[in-house]
Structure formats: structure tokens, C-alpha cells
Amino acid sequence: MNRDILLKVNHLKKHFPLGKGKAVKAVDGVSLHMYRGETLGIVGESGCGKSTLGRSLIGLYQPTEGEVIYGGRNLKDMNEKERFAFHRNMQMVFQDPYASLNPRSTVAELIAEPMDVHGMYKNKQEKMRAIVRLLEDVGLNGEHANRYPHEFSGGQRQRIGIARALALNPEFIIADEPISALDVSVQAQVINLLKRLQKEKGLTFLFIAHDLSMVKQISDRIGVMYLGHMVEMADSRALYERPFHPYTQALLSAVPIPDPDKEEQRERIILKGEIPSPIDPPSGCTFRTRCRYSMEACATMAPRFQEVGQGHYAACHLYDSDVVDAGKRQKILAVKG
Ligand SMILES: Nc1ncnc2c1ncn2[C@@H]1O[C@H](COP(=O)(O)OP(=O)(O)OP(=O)(O)O)[C@@H](O)[C@H]1O
């Protein structure tokens, strides 16, 4: 994989105003970059801001603060032509393909719609050939073109959703929990399809999921979100082998291990309490109210999102030598670990 950066996000915030000076801080200062051709998995509990982040990246939401830079161009500065190309290059696959596909349109019409908006084919036969090719790409066939969404299974409908997302030959796909609504037996098929398409078409993927077990198969790197913040990001393997952030450790402890001996010894970290409200998040580190290592500094200072290993980032005071020295860190981890 080349290491050419396709997308960069700097200090992105998306707050939804509620009036009287209050707001839902759905995304509250996220920075990240994505390499061309990679899959970045984003995980975190419901409401932590994954979809809002995805929608902000794709230009569906205007950020409250911060910026999105795509192919070296700031989204804010794009002229109409650039924006049109940007929208063509960024596509989305949704969790519930049934809700996102108009039930009164045939599969061919559904796939043709974005093509027509972008004036891709002048010739009708050429367009139909492209539609059939797309259906074949996603494991369906030309005979499916004249059917309606309700005539398909959940997995097949997700394939239609994927074909539609591919209709404009995009570079970048945001898949927002694309397999969460599918039967377990079908999930692997859709993951394999996405992996194959990525390879064939050189796509860059942002893959959103609830839990770590779903993103492992497909992600090159993984980012973990909590209450509007990115708390850890690393290569998939590093994240699984050596999670730094106490929240990542807790999420990972819930993932079953295939090896029965290891599974027997797996320590389950139960997070105390509920997720606080994003309207009035805790001061300092927003995870501190549920963290087993919480210390004084956590209430007063927000942790920096800093490099803790090569390309491995975490936002936790435990790993900031300005806050906790190595000796003290050992002691804290030994007591609660
Ligand atoms: N359009 C909106 N207006 C107001 N609040 C919103 C809006 N969209 C999302 N929120 C709030 O922002 C927070 C983050 O929501 P978001 O949908 O991004 O979370 P998520 O991580 O995708 O959750 P899930 O896993 O349930 O899909 C939540 O508190 C949600 O209620």
C-alpha cells in the first residue's frame, strides 16, 4: 500500500445546537488522516459520534469547527466544479439498505439515478451495460436489474446498496455499519465482497462498526471513539496486541478469543456507569467517570492525543510523561491491572 495521504481531518467539531447556548457535542475535536487505498475502521458505542464524523467527512454536515482536506484541497475552499467532483468521489454505504433504497424503483433505476445526476452516460445502452457490470461486480446479475428491493434478501440488498455506491466510480467509500443489520452468516460474505472490490478498484474505505470484532477482518488501521473524541488509533494488529487506552482495553476484553485456553483466561473489564451525555460531558478526560485508572489530573485536563508507539496514538494521561512518570505509571497499572 502506498502511503499517500488522501484525506486529512484537523480538529473537527460538529455540535448540534439545542438553543439556550446548549449543544450536542457529537464530534468534539477529532484529527485523523487516511492513506489512499487503506481501510480505516472506526469503532465505539452507540452515540459516540461515528456517523456524525462520517457525514462530516463526506460533506453532508458542515463542521462547527476544524477542517476536512481531501486530495490536498480544503473542502471549504472548493469551487463548484471541485465540489461536484468531490461528491462523485465520496460515496456512502448504509446500515439498512432497505431504508436507503426507494422501494418503488427497480434495481436498474436505483443504480442509474446517481449516474443521471452526474450525467455519466449519454447513451442508454451504454448505461445499461454499466449497470449490469456493476451488478456482476457485487455478485448479482443482469436479471436482477428489473426487480424491486423487496424481492431480495438482506445480504443481496446490501449488495445493491454497494453497487449503487460504486456507480460513479468513487475513490472513497464510507460504510456506516454495513453489516450490522445482516445475519452473521451473510456478514462475512459482504466483508469479503468489500475487500475484493477495494483491491480491484483501489478504493479507500472508512468502515464504521459498533464493536471491534467486526472491524478486525477488514481494517488496516482502527480508530476508537468515545463521546465525540478519538481516544486511540493504531494499525489493527498493534491495537489488538497492545491496546493502550483503558477504553480500548475494555472494548477488547469483550471480544471472544478463538483459542479455548486463552478464552478461558480472558479478563473481562466491565465498564462502570453509563455513557455521560454529549450535551454536558465530564471535564478533563471525558472517559474518566468510567475509567478504572482515573486520577486527579483526569478531571482537570483533557489528555493529548499523542504518539505512544510508531503510528500508534492514544489520548490518556497515563502515557503522558508530563503528567505521570514511568515509575508511577507502573504502579497505577499494577494495582488495577
Ligand atoms: N442531526 C442531529 N441532531 C441532533 N443531535 C444529533 C444529530 N445526529 C446525531 N446527534 C447526536 O449526536 C450524538 C452522536 O450521534 P451519532 O449518530 O454520530 O453516533 P453513532 O456513534 O453513529 O451512534 P450509533 O452507533 O448508534 O449509530 C448522539 O448523541 C446523537 O443523539
Ligand SMILES: [Mg+2]
Ligand atoms: Mg451511527
